[in-house]
Amino acid sequence: DQQVKQNSPSLSVQEGRISILNCDYTNSMFDYFLWYKKYPAEGPTFLISISSIKDKNEDGRFTVFLNKSAKHLSLHIVPSQPGDSAVYFCAASTYANSNSGYALNFGKGTSLLVTP
């Protein structure tokens, strides 16, 4: 039962343009959302997170938007750089309301390719 879905397996963007990665979730109990970046043969690297009490969080070139009514979040990368080429995972958790506490539920990932 996939509760976090990333429906685009891949995305190609030109250097300097905006990359938009999307994520949908089905569990309305999720109250904390995170984005991770992963290179081959390495572990995921934390990028940015957002609590359900906010609708936007920004950190440098990365901005995450949360639309709770649509159960949708997106990661914007502006401007995109070739070094951003990696697999991006969306993850969600139910910190406030759950006996499974801190477990992260991951999507299957979107492979981003930024071309020069």
Add this chain to the structure above:
Amino acid sequence: NAGVMQNPRHLVRRRGQEARLRCSPMKGHSHVYWYRQLPEEGLKFMVYLQKENIIDESGMPKERFSAEFPKEGPSILRIQQVVRGDSAAYFCASSPGAGVYEQYFGPGTRLTVT
């Protein structure tokens, strides 16, 4: 400040053998999580531990898998009598707890069962 350390990075086992995967959390982190990633899939939660305690093992297969995080030393994920379906990348993550929700991942152990 060293990150999360996992060893070995690669492990090959024959069917029926035991696999032991080790994880040392980041300095100052007392919460450890194990995840498994099958090919073409996202990471799946397995177990969440604090020192000497299993907090949540809802993602662990009922048989052959166990985890511990002793007072001293690394966390260990143990898989007994491995089967081909256990071949996957196993990632450990840690967090300081106490209201910090981000988890920081190690490089993973790639287990191959032949």
